[in-house]
Amino acid sequence: MVLNLIVFMLAASGVLKVTDIPNDDGSRLKVEYLIPESFDSAFLYRVSGDKSVLIKRPTNKEGVIVDMGLSYKKEYRYRLVVYADTMKKEYESALVKPRASWFDTSQFPLFIVVILYTGLLLFYLQHARSGKSLYLRPIAGLQAVDEAVGRATEMGRPILYVPGLSSISDVATIAALNILSHVTKKAGEYETKILVPVRDPVVYTIAREIVKEAYYSIGRPDLYNENDVFFATDSQFGYAAHVSGTMVREKTATNFFLGMFWAESLILSETGASTGAIQIAGTDAVTQLPFFIVTCDYTLMGEELYAASAYLSKEPMLTATLKGQDAMKIIILVVIGALSILNLFGVHVTLGLF
Amino acid sequence: MLQRKIPLAMVFVFGVISTLQYFVPHPLSQQYYDTMLKWMIGVGSMAIFLALVSFLRHHYVRLRKKEHAPYSAVAILSFLFMTLVGFIGGMGPGSVFQKMFYYVQAPLQATMFSLLSYYMASASYRAFRAKSFEATLLLITAFIVMFSVTTFGNYVPGVPKALEWIMAVPNMASKRGIAIGVSLGSIATSLKIILGVERNWLGG
Numbered sequence: 001m002v003l004n005l006i007v008f009m010l011a012a013s014g015v016l017k018v019t020d021i022p023n024d025d026g027s028r029l030k031v032e033y034l035i036p037e038s039f040d041s042a043f044l045y046r047v048s049g050d051k052s053v054l055i056k057r058p059t060n061k062e063g064v065i066v067d068m069g070l071s072y073k074k075e076y077r078y079r080l081v082v083y084a085d086t087m088k089k090e091y092e093s094a095l096v097k098p099r100a101s102w103f104d105t106s107q108f109p110l111f112i113v114v115i116l117y118t119g120l121l122l123f124y125l126q127h128a129r130s131g132k133s134l135y136l137r138p139i140a141g142l143q144a145v146d147e148a149v150g151r152a153t154e155m156g157r158p159i160l161y162v163p164g165l166s167s168i169s170d171v172a173t174i175a176a177l178n179i180l181s182h183v184t185k186k187a188g189e190y191e192t193k194i195l196v197p198v199r200d201p202v203v204y205t206i207a208r209e210i211v212k213e214a215y216y217s218i219g220r221p222d223l224y225n226e227n228d229v230f231f232a233t234d235s236q237f238g239y240a241a242h243v244s245g246t247m248v249r250e251k252t253a254t255n256f257f258l259g260m261f262w263a264e265s266l267i268l269s270e271t272g273a274s275t276g277a278i279q280i281a282g283t284d285a286v287t288q289l290p291f292f293i294v295t296c297d298y299t300l301m302g303e304e305l306y307a308a309s310a311y312l313s314k315e316p317m318l319t320a321t322l323k324g325q326d327a328m329k330i331i332i333l334v335v336i337g338a339l340s341i342l343n344l345f346g347v348h349v350t351l352g353l354f
Numbered sequence: 355m356l357q358r359k360i361p362l363a364m365v366f367v368f369g370v371i372s373t374l375q376y377f378v379p380h381p382l383s384q385q386y387y388d389t390m391l392k393w394m395i396g397v398g399s400m401a402i403f404l405a406l407v408s409f410l411r412h413h414y415v416r417l418r419k420k421e422h423a424p425y426s427a428v429a430i431l432s433f434l435f436m437t438l439v440g441f442i443g444g445m446g447p448g449s450v451f452q453k454m455f456y457y458v459q460a461p462l463q464a465t466m467f468s469l470l471s472y473y474m475a476s477a478s479y480r481a482f483r484a485k486s487f488e489a490t491l492l493l494i495t496a497f498i499v500m501f502s503v504t505t506f507g508n509y510v511p512g513v514p515k516a517l518e519w520i521m522a523v524p525n526m527a528s529k530r531g532i533a534i535g536v537s538l539g540s541i542a543t544s545l546k547i548i549l550g551v552e553r554n555w556l557g558g
Contacts, residue, residue, distance in 0.1 A: 025379045025380060025383075026381065072381065100381055101379050103377060104379050110377075111377055121542060125549075171539075171544060174543060174547065175543055177554070177555055179554075182554070202398050206555065210554070210555065210556075213556065227415050229408075230411075231405035231406070231408040231409045231412075233409070238462075240466055241466050245425060249421050249422060263470060266474060267466065267469060270477055284532075284539070284540070286532050294480055294481035302539065303538065303539035305539070306536075306539030306540060306543045321542045321546055324542065328538055329534065329535070329538060
Protein backbone atom coordinates (compact mmCIF):
# COMPACT_ATOMS: atom_id res chain seq x y z
CA MET A 1 0.00 0.00 0.00
CA VAL A 2 1.31 3.41 -0.91
CA LEU A 3 0.68 6.17 1.59
CA ASN A 4 0.29 9.73 0.59
CA LEU A 5 2.67 11.32 2.98
CA ILE A 6 2.89 14.96 3.92
CA VAL A 7 6.60 15.50 4.45
CA PHE A 8 8.06 17.99 6.88
CA MET A 9 11.80 18.80 7.05
CA LEU A 10 12.51 20.28 10.44
CA ALA A 11 15.49 21.66 12.24
CA ALA A 12 16.47 19.31 15.03
CA SER A 13 16.58 21.92 17.75
CA GLY A 14 15.36 20.28 20.95
CA VAL A 15 14.61 16.98 19.20
CA LEU A 16 18.08 15.75 18.43
CA LYS A 17 21.10 16.62 20.53
CA VAL A 18 24.48 15.24 19.51
CA THR A 19 27.53 15.70 21.74
CA ASP A 20 31.07 14.39 21.80
CA ILE A 21 31.99 11.89 24.52
CA PRO A 22 35.13 13.19 26.26
CA ASN A 23 38.29 11.21 27.12
CA ASP A 24 38.05 8.73 24.29
CA ASP A 25 39.75 7.98 20.99
CA GLY A 26 37.17 9.97 19.01
CA SER A 27 35.13 6.92 18.09
CA ARG A 28 31.93 7.78 20.00
CA LEU A 29 29.15 10.36 19.97
CA LYS A 30 26.24 10.70 22.35
CA VAL A 31 22.88 11.10 20.60
CA GLU A 32 19.87 12.25 22.66
CA TYR A 33 16.41 12.39 21.08
CA LEU A 34 13.10 13.76 22.28
CA ILE A 35 10.20 13.21 19.84
CA PRO A 36 7.64 15.98 20.49
CA GLU A 37 4.52 14.14 19.31
CA SER A 38 3.12 10.62 19.41
CA PHE A 39 4.22 8.48 16.48
CA ASP A 40 3.70 5.15 14.75
CA SER A 41 7.31 4.44 13.93
CA ALA A 42 10.62 6.23 14.01
CA PHE A 43 14.06 5.67 12.50
CA LEU A 44 17.35 7.22 13.54
CA TYR A 45 20.03 7.43 10.86
CA ARG A 46 23.69 8.40 10.95
CA VAL A 47 24.67 10.35 7.85
CA SER A 48 28.27 10.73 6.77
CA GLY A 49 28.83 12.17 3.28
CA ASP A 50 26.44 10.31 0.99
CA LYS A 51 26.20 7.31 3.31
CA SER A 52 23.20 6.89 5.56
CA VAL A 53 23.09 4.08 8.15
CA LEU A 54 20.13 3.13 10.35
CA ILE A 55 21.39 2.98 13.93
CA LYS A 56 18.19 2.68 15.96
CA ARG A 57 14.42 2.31 15.71
CA PRO A 58 13.19 4.35 18.69
CA THR A 59 10.10 3.00 20.44
CA ASN A 60 9.97 5.57 23.22
CA LYS A 61 9.54 9.29 22.85
CA GLU A 62 12.92 9.99 24.38
CA GLY A 63 16.19 8.17 24.69
CA VAL A 64 19.97 8.31 24.65
CA ILE A 65 22.30 6.18 22.59
CA VAL A 66 26.07 6.05 22.28
CA ASP A 67 27.02 5.71 18.64
CA MET A 68 30.30 3.81 18.45
CA GLY A 69 32.84 2.83 15.82
CA LEU A 70 33.17 6.35 14.39
CA SER A 71 36.26 8.06 13.00
CA TYR A 72 37.61 11.26 14.53
CA LYS A 73 38.57 12.38 11.02
CA LYS A 74 34.95 12.48 9.72
CA GLU A 75 31.93 14.68 10.35
CA TYR A 76 28.53 13.16 11.13
CA ARG A 77 24.95 14.30 10.97
CA TYR A 78 22.00 12.46 12.57
CA ARG A 79 18.55 12.24 10.97
CA LEU A 80 15.42 11.20 12.83
CA VAL A 81 12.51 10.17 10.63
CA VAL A 82 9.12 9.98 12.37
CA TYR A 83 5.92 8.56 10.86
CA ALA A 84 2.55 9.51 12.35
CA ASP A 85 -0.70 8.76 10.48
CA THR A 86 -0.08 10.10 7.03
CA MET A 87 2.61 12.48 8.06
CA LYS A 88 6.34 12.04 7.81
CA LYS A 89 8.60 14.37 9.72
CA GLU A 90 12.36 14.52 9.44
CA TYR A 91 14.65 16.12 11.98
CA GLU A 92 18.29 16.70 11.24
CA SER A 93 21.09 17.57 13.61
CA ALA A 94 24.00 19.86 12.83
CA LEU A 95 27.30 18.37 11.64
CA VAL A 96 29.32 17.03 14.55
CA LYS A 97 32.89 15.78 14.54
CA PRO A 98 34.01 13.40 17.32
CA ARG A 99 37.09 14.63 19.15
CA ALA A 100 40.05 12.36 19.90
CA SER A 101 41.48 13.32 23.29
CA TRP A 102 45.19 13.67 23.95
CA PHE A 103 44.75 13.22 27.70
CA ASP A 104 42.21 11.18 29.61
CA THR A 105 41.13 13.66 32.30
CA SER A 106 39.25 10.93 34.18
CA GLN A 107 42.69 9.41 34.92
CA PHE A 108 44.04 12.69 36.26
CA PRO A 109 44.07 11.60 39.96
CA LEU A 110 46.02 8.46 39.00
CA PHE A 111 48.40 10.57 36.92
CA ILE A 112 49.06 12.79 39.95
CA VAL A 113 49.76 9.73 42.13
CA VAL A 114 52.20 8.36 39.52
CA ILE A 115 53.99 11.73 39.38
CA LEU A 116 54.07 11.90 43.20
CA TYR A 117 55.45 8.38 43.51
CA THR A 118 58.02 8.92 40.75
CA GLY A 119 59.06 12.16 42.46
CA LEU A 120 59.51 10.36 45.78
CA LEU A 121 61.65 7.66 44.18
CA LEU A 122 63.78 10.25 42.38
CA PHE A 123 64.17 12.18 45.64
CA TYR A 124 65.49 9.11 47.43
CA LEU A 125 67.74 8.26 44.46
CA GLN A 126 69.23 11.75 44.71
CA HIS A 127 69.57 11.24 48.46
CA ALA A 128 71.48 8.00 47.81
CA ARG A 129 73.89 9.80 45.46
CA SER A 130 75.01 11.91 48.41
CA GLY A 131 76.44 8.69 49.89
CA LYS A 132 74.28 8.44 53.02
CA SER A 133 73.67 4.84 54.02
CA LEU A 134 70.10 3.61 54.42
CA TYR A 135 68.90 0.98 56.87
CA LEU A 136 67.12 -2.09 55.48
CA ARG A 137 65.18 -4.37 57.78
CA PRO A 138 66.47 -7.95 57.69
CA ILE A 139 64.51 -10.29 55.42
CA ALA A 140 65.09 -13.89 56.52
CA GLY A 141 64.54 -15.37 53.06
CA LEU A 142 67.22 -13.18 51.53
CA GLN A 143 69.66 -13.59 54.39
CA ALA A 144 69.39 -17.33 53.78
CA VAL A 145 70.48 -17.14 50.12
CA ASP A 146 74.19 -17.46 50.99
CA GLU A 147 73.42 -20.31 53.38
CA ALA A 148 71.34 -22.07 50.70
CA VAL A 149 74.05 -21.76 48.04
CA GLY A 150 76.68 -22.85 50.59
CA ARG A 151 74.66 -25.93 51.48
CA ALA A 152 74.48 -27.01 47.84
CA THR A 153 78.24 -26.52 47.58
CA GLU A 154 78.91 -28.60 50.68
CA MET A 155 76.69 -31.40 49.43
CA GLY A 156 78.15 -31.25 45.92
CA ARG A 157 74.68 -31.07 44.42
CA PRO A 158 73.16 -28.53 42.00
CA ILE A 159 70.89 -25.58 42.71
CA LEU A 160 67.51 -25.39 41.01
CA TYR A 161 66.24 -21.95 40.07
CA VAL A 162 62.66 -21.61 38.77
CA PRO A 163 61.94 -18.05 37.54
CA GLY A 164 58.16 -18.51 37.67
CA LEU A 165 55.86 -19.58 34.88
CA SER A 166 54.78 -16.23 33.56
CA SER A 167 56.00 -14.22 30.59
CA ILE A 168 58.51 -11.38 30.58
CA SER A 169 55.69 -8.80 30.68
CA ASP A 170 55.06 -9.83 34.28
CA VAL A 171 57.04 -7.68 36.75
CA ALA A 172 57.42 -10.69 39.07
CA THR A 173 59.33 -12.49 36.30
CA ILE A 174 61.64 -9.49 35.86
CA ALA A 175 62.22 -9.42 39.63
CA ALA A 176 63.01 -13.15 39.57
CA LEU A 177 65.50 -12.65 36.73
CA ASN A 178 67.20 -9.86 38.66
CA ILE A 179 67.70 -12.24 41.61
CA LEU A 180 68.93 -14.97 39.23
CA SER A 181 71.94 -12.80 38.44
CA HIS A 182 72.90 -12.56 42.14
CA VAL A 183 72.34 -16.25 42.82
CA THR A 184 74.37 -17.26 39.74
CA LYS A 185 77.28 -15.05 40.82
CA LYS A 186 77.18 -16.56 44.29
CA ALA A 187 76.96 -20.09 42.88
CA GLY A 188 79.80 -19.29 40.48
CA GLU A 189 82.06 -18.18 43.32
CA TYR A 190 81.58 -21.61 44.91
CA GLU A 191 81.67 -23.41 41.53
CA THR A 192 78.23 -24.85 42.17
CA LYS A 193 76.05 -25.89 39.26
CA ILE A 194 72.77 -24.01 38.80
CA LEU A 195 69.89 -25.44 36.76
CA VAL A 196 67.33 -23.05 35.30
CA PRO A 197 64.34 -24.71 33.59
CA VAL A 198 62.16 -22.11 31.86
CA ARG A 199 58.61 -22.20 30.58
CA ASP A 200 58.46 -19.11 28.38
CA PRO A 201 60.65 -18.87 25.23
CA VAL A 202 61.39 -15.13 25.70
CA VAL A 203 62.20 -15.62 29.38
CA TYR A 204 64.48 -18.52 28.34
CA THR A 205 66.58 -16.31 26.04
CA ILE A 206 66.88 -13.61 28.71
CA ALA A 207 67.67 -16.07 31.52
CA ARG A 208 70.38 -17.64 29.35
CA GLU A 209 72.03 -14.24 28.76
CA ILE A 210 71.75 -13.31 32.45
CA VAL A 211 73.47 -16.50 33.59
CA LYS A 212 76.17 -16.13 30.94
CA GLU A 213 76.81 -12.47 31.83
CA ALA A 214 76.83 -13.26 35.56
CA TYR A 215 79.60 -15.84 35.08
CA TYR A 216 81.52 -13.38 32.91
CA SER A 217 81.19 -10.64 35.53
CA ILE A 218 82.85 -12.80 38.20
CA GLY A 219 85.59 -13.81 35.77
CA ARG A 220 84.43 -17.42 35.39
CA PRO A 221 83.05 -17.76 31.84
CA ASP A 222 84.25 -21.38 31.86
CA LEU A 223 81.50 -22.29 34.33
CA TYR A 224 78.73 -21.43 31.88
CA ASN A 225 77.07 -24.48 30.39
CA GLU A 226 74.34 -23.74 27.87
CA ASN A 227 72.49 -26.90 28.84
CA ASP A 228 71.98 -25.68 32.41
CA VAL A 229 69.55 -22.97 31.31
CA PHE A 230 66.97 -24.67 29.16
CA PHE A 231 63.46 -24.47 27.80
CA ALA A 232 61.43 -27.25 29.44
CA THR A 233 57.94 -26.92 27.92
CA ASP A 234 55.24 -24.26 27.72
CA SER A 235 52.60 -26.58 29.20
CA GLN A 236 51.84 -25.61 32.80
CA PHE A 237 51.58 -29.10 34.26
CA GLY A 238 54.09 -30.50 31.81
CA TYR A 239 56.51 -27.99 33.30
CA ALA A 240 55.54 -29.03 36.82
CA ALA A 241 56.19 -32.67 35.89
CA HIS A 242 59.57 -31.81 34.36
CA VAL A 243 60.76 -29.74 37.31
CA SER A 244 59.52 -32.34 39.83
CA GLY A 245 61.41 -35.03 37.90
CA THR A 246 64.55 -32.88 37.85
CA MET A 247 64.37 -32.34 41.62
CA VAL A 248 64.03 -36.07 42.28
CA ARG A 249 66.65 -37.30 39.78
CA GLU A 250 69.24 -34.53 40.11
CA LYS A 251 68.75 -34.44 43.90
CA THR A 252 69.03 -30.67 43.98
CA ALA A 253 70.20 -29.39 47.36
CA THR A 254 68.62 -25.95 47.06
CA ASN A 255 65.49 -24.88 45.24
CA PHE A 256 64.52 -21.32 44.40
CA PHE A 257 60.93 -20.69 43.31
CA LEU A 258 60.78 -17.01 42.54
CA GLY A 259 58.32 -15.22 40.25
CA MET A 260 54.74 -15.81 39.24
CA PHE A 261 53.10 -19.15 40.00
CA TRP A 262 49.66 -20.66 39.67
CA ALA A 263 48.24 -24.06 40.68
CA GLU A 264 51.57 -25.83 40.10
CA SER A 265 53.21 -24.04 43.05
CA LEU A 266 52.29 -26.73 45.58
CA ILE A 267 53.31 -29.58 43.25
CA LEU A 268 56.76 -28.02 42.84
CA SER A 269 57.38 -27.02 46.44
CA GLU A 270 55.96 -30.19 48.02
CA THR A 271 58.09 -32.37 45.76
CA GLY A 272 61.10 -30.24 46.71
CA ALA A 273 60.25 -30.60 50.40
CA SER A 274 60.02 -34.38 50.02
CA THR A 275 63.57 -34.49 48.59
CA GLY A 276 64.90 -32.65 51.64
CA ALA A 277 66.15 -29.63 49.72
CA ILE A 278 66.37 -26.20 51.33
CA GLN A 279 63.73 -24.10 49.61
CA ILE A 280 63.37 -20.35 49.13
CA ALA A 281 60.21 -19.15 47.43
CA GLY A 282 58.87 -15.74 46.54
CA THR A 283 55.83 -14.62 44.66
CA ASP A 284 53.34 -11.79 44.41
CA ALA A 285 50.49 -14.25 43.74
CA VAL A 286 48.46 -13.94 46.96
CA THR A 287 46.63 -17.23 46.32
CA GLN A 288 49.89 -19.21 46.06
CA LEU A 289 51.65 -17.68 49.06
CA PRO A 290 50.05 -20.04 51.65
CA PHE A 291 51.31 -23.08 49.72
CA PHE A 292 54.84 -21.74 49.66
CA ILE A 293 54.71 -20.74 53.32
CA VAL A 294 53.86 -24.26 54.46
CA THR A 295 56.26 -26.11 52.16
CA CYS A 296 59.31 -23.86 51.88
CA ASP A 297 61.93 -22.89 54.44
CA TYR A 298 61.74 -19.21 53.54
CA THR A 299 59.11 -17.27 51.61
CA LEU A 300 59.38 -13.79 50.17
CA MET A 301 55.91 -12.32 50.36
CA GLY A 302 54.73 -9.91 47.70
CA GLU A 303 56.91 -6.83 47.66
CA GLU A 304 59.85 -8.63 49.32
CA LEU A 305 60.36 -10.31 45.96
CA TYR A 306 60.82 -6.90 44.32
CA ALA A 307 63.10 -5.73 47.15
CA ALA A 308 65.34 -8.78 46.84
CA SER A 309 67.59 -7.41 44.13
CA ALA A 310 68.31 -4.25 46.13
CA TYR A 311 68.79 -6.24 49.31
CA LEU A 312 71.23 -8.71 47.78
CA SER A 313 73.29 -6.14 45.88
CA LYS A 314 73.36 -3.60 48.78
CA GLU A 315 73.72 -0.91 46.12
CA PRO A 316 72.68 2.45 47.62
CA MET A 317 70.82 3.46 44.45
CA LEU A 318 68.68 0.33 44.58
CA THR A 319 68.04 0.49 48.31
CA ALA A 320 66.99 4.13 47.90
CA THR A 321 63.98 3.04 45.87
CA LEU A 322 62.87 0.85 48.77
CA LYS A 323 62.81 3.96 50.96
CA GLY A 324 60.66 5.64 48.30
CA GLN A 325 58.25 2.72 48.46
CA ASP A 326 58.05 2.98 52.24
CA ALA A 327 57.37 6.72 52.05
CA MET A 328 54.56 6.11 49.55
CA LYS A 329 53.10 3.43 51.82
CA ILE A 330 53.03 5.92 54.70
CA ILE A 331 51.17 8.41 52.49
CA ILE A 332 48.66 5.72 51.46
CA LEU A 333 48.17 4.67 55.10
CA VAL A 334 47.53 8.27 56.15
CA VAL A 335 45.04 8.76 53.27
CA ILE A 336 43.25 5.47 54.07
CA GLY A 337 43.09 6.41 57.76
CA ALA A 338 41.83 9.92 57.07
CA LEU A 339 39.18 8.74 54.59
CA SER A 340 38.05 5.99 56.98
CA ILE A 341 37.57 8.55 59.77
CA LEU A 342 35.65 10.86 57.40
CA ASN A 343 33.53 7.90 56.34
CA LEU A 344 32.66 7.19 60.00
CA PHE A 345 31.27 10.71 60.21
CA GLY A 346 29.21 10.23 57.07
CA VAL A 347 31.49 12.16 54.73
CA HIS A 348 32.09 10.01 51.62
CA VAL A 349 35.07 11.06 49.54
CA THR A 350 36.08 9.25 46.34
CA LEU A 351 39.53 9.87 44.94
CA GLY A 352 38.68 8.44 41.52
CA LEU A 353 41.88 6.43 41.34
CA PHE A 354 40.25 3.32 39.96
CA MET B 355 80.09 -0.39 26.13
CA LEU B 356 77.45 0.18 23.43
CA GLN B 357 76.17 -3.30 24.20
CA ARG B 358 74.84 -1.86 27.45
CA LYS B 359 74.11 1.71 26.51
CA ILE B 360 71.84 0.94 23.55
CA PRO B 361 69.51 -1.42 25.49
CA LEU B 362 69.40 1.02 28.43
CA ALA B 363 68.53 3.93 26.13
CA MET B 364 65.85 1.87 24.38
CA VAL B 365 64.33 0.79 27.70
CA PHE B 366 64.23 4.42 28.87
CA VAL B 367 62.61 5.76 25.69
CA PHE B 368 60.03 2.99 25.28
CA GLY B 369 59.39 2.82 29.02
CA VAL B 370 58.53 6.52 29.24
CA ILE B 371 56.41 6.45 26.06
CA SER B 372 54.53 3.33 27.20
CA THR B 373 53.81 4.88 30.60
CA LEU B 374 52.41 8.04 29.02
CA GLN B 375 50.50 5.97 26.47
CA TYR B 376 48.24 4.71 29.27
CA PHE B 377 46.92 8.25 29.80
CA VAL B 378 46.45 9.11 26.11
CA PRO B 379 43.29 7.73 24.48
CA HIS B 380 44.07 9.22 21.05
CA PRO B 381 44.08 6.67 18.16
CA LEU B 382 47.78 7.38 17.53
CA SER B 383 48.51 6.19 21.05
CA GLN B 384 46.47 3.03 20.42
CA GLN B 385 48.34 2.46 17.15
CA TYR B 386 51.63 2.69 19.03
CA TYR B 387 50.37 0.15 21.57
CA ASP B 388 49.20 -2.24 18.83
CA THR B 389 52.56 -1.93 17.06
CA MET B 390 54.37 -2.74 20.30
CA LEU B 391 52.18 -5.82 20.78
CA LYS B 392 52.97 -6.98 17.24
CA TRP B 393 56.68 -6.53 17.94
CA MET B 394 56.32 -8.55 21.13
CA ILE B 395 54.63 -11.34 19.19
CA GLY B 396 57.37 -11.16 16.53
CA VAL B 397 60.18 -11.34 19.06
CA GLY B 398 58.34 -14.13 20.89
CA SER B 399 58.05 -16.15 17.67
CA MET B 400 61.79 -15.95 17.09
CA ALA B 401 62.41 -16.96 20.70
CA ILE B 402 60.29 -20.09 20.18
CA PHE B 403 62.82 -21.34 17.63
CA LEU B 404 65.71 -20.82 20.09
CA ALA B 405 63.67 -22.48 22.82
CA LEU B 406 63.01 -25.57 20.70
CA VAL B 407 66.72 -25.90 19.88
CA SER B 408 67.42 -25.68 23.62
CA PHE B 409 64.76 -28.32 24.35
CA LEU B 410 66.21 -30.79 21.85
CA ARG B 411 69.82 -30.17 22.85
CA HIS B 412 69.02 -30.52 26.55
CA HIS B 413 67.32 -33.87 26.10
CA TYR B 414 69.88 -35.11 23.56
CA VAL B 415 72.67 -34.56 26.10
CA ARG B 416 70.62 -36.32 28.76
CA LEU B 417 70.19 -39.40 26.60
CA ARG B 418 73.74 -40.32 27.58
CA LYS B 419 72.88 -40.35 31.29
CA LYS B 420 71.27 -43.57 32.45
CA GLU B 421 68.86 -42.03 34.98
CA HIS B 422 67.55 -39.43 32.53
CA ALA B 423 67.68 -41.39 29.26
CA PRO B 424 64.15 -42.95 29.27
CA TYR B 425 62.42 -39.64 29.99
CA SER B 426 64.48 -37.67 27.49
CA ALA B 427 63.88 -40.31 24.83
CA VAL B 428 60.11 -40.01 25.38
CA ALA B 429 60.37 -36.21 25.23
CA ILE B 430 62.32 -36.21 21.94
CA LEU B 431 60.17 -38.90 20.30
CA SER B 432 56.93 -37.18 21.36
CA PHE B 433 58.19 -33.87 20.01
CA LEU B 434 59.22 -35.37 16.65
CA PHE B 435 56.01 -37.41 16.37
CA MET B 436 53.74 -34.43 17.03
CA THR B 437 55.72 -32.24 14.61
CA LEU B 438 55.47 -34.89 11.88
CA VAL B 439 51.78 -35.54 12.50
CA GLY B 440 51.06 -31.82 12.50
CA PHE B 441 52.88 -31.26 9.21
CA ILE B 442 51.37 -34.26 7.44
CA GLY B 443 47.79 -34.36 8.74
CA GLY B 444 47.33 -30.77 9.84
CA MET B 445 45.98 -29.58 13.16
CA GLY B 446 42.29 -29.16 12.30
CA PRO B 447 39.27 -30.90 13.86
CA GLY B 448 39.50 -34.69 13.70
CA SER B 449 43.21 -34.70 12.87
CA VAL B 450 45.62 -37.09 14.59
CA PHE B 451 47.37 -34.06 16.10
CA GLN B 452 44.18 -32.91 17.74
CA LYS B 453 43.31 -36.40 18.94
CA MET B 454 46.77 -36.76 20.48
CA PHE B 455 46.24 -33.44 22.22
CA TYR B 456 42.78 -34.29 23.58
CA TYR B 457 43.35 -37.95 24.42
CA VAL B 458 47.00 -37.96 25.53
CA GLN B 459 48.26 -34.54 26.52
CA ALA B 460 45.07 -33.25 28.19
CA PRO B 461 44.64 -36.35 30.43
CA LEU B 462 48.34 -36.22 31.34
CA GLN B 463 47.94 -32.61 32.41
CA ALA B 464 44.79 -33.46 34.34
CA THR B 465 46.70 -36.25 36.10
CA MET B 466 49.37 -33.80 37.24
CA PHE B 467 46.69 -31.39 38.38
CA SER B 468 44.87 -34.09 40.35
CA LEU B 469 48.06 -34.81 42.29
CA LEU B 470 47.42 -31.49 43.98
CA SER B 471 44.80 -33.04 46.26
CA TYR B 472 47.41 -35.38 47.79
CA TYR B 473 49.98 -32.61 48.08
CA MET B 474 47.37 -30.40 49.68
CA ALA B 475 46.62 -33.03 52.32
CA SER B 476 50.29 -33.46 53.25
CA ALA B 477 50.92 -29.69 53.21
CA SER B 478 47.85 -29.09 55.38
CA TYR B 479 49.03 -31.69 57.89
CA ARG B 480 52.35 -29.86 58.16
CA ALA B 481 50.74 -26.41 58.37
CA PHE B 482 48.11 -27.26 60.95
CA ARG B 483 50.35 -28.83 63.59
CA ALA B 484 49.71 -26.62 66.63
CA LYS B 485 53.34 -26.02 67.56
CA SER B 486 53.08 -22.33 68.35
CA PHE B 487 50.44 -19.72 69.11
CA GLU B 488 50.33 -18.60 65.43
CA ALA B 489 50.02 -22.20 64.19
CA THR B 490 47.19 -22.85 66.67
CA LEU B 491 45.41 -19.72 65.50
CA LEU B 492 45.80 -20.89 61.92
CA LEU B 493 44.46 -24.34 62.84
CA ILE B 494 41.36 -22.89 64.53
CA THR B 495 40.70 -20.48 61.66
CA ALA B 496 41.14 -23.22 59.07
CA PHE B 497 38.78 -25.48 61.01
CA ILE B 498 36.06 -22.79 61.11
CA VAL B 499 36.46 -22.01 57.41
CA MET B 500 36.42 -25.66 56.31
CA PHE B 501 33.63 -26.61 58.70
CA SER B 502 31.40 -23.73 57.63
CA VAL B 503 31.48 -24.70 53.97
CA THR B 504 30.21 -28.19 54.75
CA THR B 505 26.46 -28.87 54.68
CA PHE B 506 26.33 -29.45 58.43
CA GLY B 507 28.45 -26.43 59.32
CA ASN B 508 26.15 -24.18 57.38
CA TYR B 509 23.32 -24.94 59.83
CA VAL B 510 25.30 -24.46 63.06
CA PRO B 511 24.37 -21.04 64.52
CA GLY B 512 27.14 -18.47 64.27
CA VAL B 513 29.44 -20.50 62.02
CA PRO B 514 28.42 -18.96 58.64
CA LYS B 515 28.72 -15.51 60.25
CA ALA B 516 32.19 -16.39 61.56
CA LEU B 517 33.24 -17.48 58.05
CA GLU B 518 31.89 -14.25 56.60
CA TRP B 519 33.84 -12.22 59.15
CA ILE B 520 37.10 -14.19 58.67
CA MET B 521 36.94 -13.79 54.88
CA ALA B 522 35.84 -10.15 54.86
CA VAL B 523 37.98 -8.74 57.66
CA PRO B 524 41.34 -10.39 58.55
CA ASN B 525 41.65 -12.27 55.25
CA MET B 526 40.71 -9.29 53.09
CA ALA B 527 42.85 -6.89 55.13
CA SER B 528 45.98 -9.01 54.70
CA LYS B 529 45.27 -9.55 51.01
CA ARG B 530 44.87 -5.83 50.46
CA GLY B 531 48.01 -5.08 52.44
CA ILE B 532 49.97 -7.44 50.21
CA ALA B 533 48.28 -6.02 47.10
CA ILE B 534 49.30 -2.43 47.98
CA GLY B 535 52.88 -3.55 48.60
CA VAL B 536 52.95 -5.54 45.36
CA SER B 537 51.58 -2.61 43.33
CA LEU B 538 54.11 -0.16 44.74
CA GLY B 539 56.91 -2.71 44.38
CA SER B 540 56.08 -3.47 40.76
CA ILE B 541 55.93 0.25 39.88
CA ALA B 542 59.24 0.83 41.67
CA THR B 543 60.84 -2.13 39.84
CA SER B 544 59.57 -0.79 36.51
CA LEU B 545 60.93 2.68 37.29
CA LYS B 546 64.28 1.26 38.38
CA ILE B 547 64.57 -0.52 35.05
CA ILE B 548 63.34 2.48 33.00
CA LEU B 549 65.79 4.82 34.74
CA GLY B 550 68.65 2.35 34.37
CA VAL B 551 69.18 1.99 38.12
CA GLU B 552 68.42 -1.73 38.01
CA ARG B 553 70.73 -3.43 35.50
CA ASN B 554 70.73 -7.01 36.66
CA TRP B 555 68.53 -8.00 33.74
CA LEU B 556 71.60 -7.18 31.62
CA GLY B 557 73.61 -9.66 33.65
CA GLY B 558 74.66 -7.37 36.51
